[in-house]
Amino acid sequence: MTYTIAEPCVDVLDKACIEECPVDCIYEGARMLYIHPDECVDCGACEPVCPVEAIFYEDDVPDEWAAYVTANVDFFDDLGSPGGAAKVGKIDHDAAFIKALPPMNQE
Numbered sequence: 498m499t500y501t502i503a504e505p506c507v508d509v510l511d512k513a514c515i516e517e518c519p520v521d522c523i524y525e526g527a528r529m530l531y532i533h534p535d536e537c538v539d540c541g542a543c544e545p546v547c548p549v550e551a552i553f554y555e556d557d558v559p560d561e562w563a564a565y566v567t568a569n570v571d572f573f574d575d576l577g578s579p580g581g582a583a584k585v586g587k588i589d590h591d592a593a594f595i596k597a598l599p600p601m602n603q604e
């Protein structure tokens with residue numbers, strides 16, 4: 498079990514969560530951020546700082562966003578476990594269904 502990021506992060510990416518993570522396991526994709534399921538230590542520090550409530554404990558992800566749990570795992574298929582997001586930087590990739598979403602900017 499781990500924490501995961503869901504749809505409200507798409508096109509927001511303000512990175513408030515990154516500042517809180519003690520193990521630097523929140524990685525930046527093209528349209529949202531992803532929590533590494535093996536590197537996350539389940540501390541919960543990121544969840545309350547997200548301004549759009551996009552972060553959930555895996556068991557608590559709303560059903561409508563269940564696909565994001567898989568997306569947070571699959572995002573690391575090619576990346577493996579780098580052991581830190583800062584040195585990796587932004588990765589120009591998202592799950593196919595996320596790429597296909599319309600622009601989510603609220604403005």
Ligand code: SF4
Binds near residue numbers: 500518539542543
């Ligand atoms: S729960 Fe803790 S370790 Fe996991 S992503 Fe959030 S801040 Fe990082």
Ligand code: SF4
Binds near residue numbers: 507514547
């Ligand atoms: S704090 Fe929330 S909206 Fe901001 S980057 Fe993290 S998950 Fe996305």
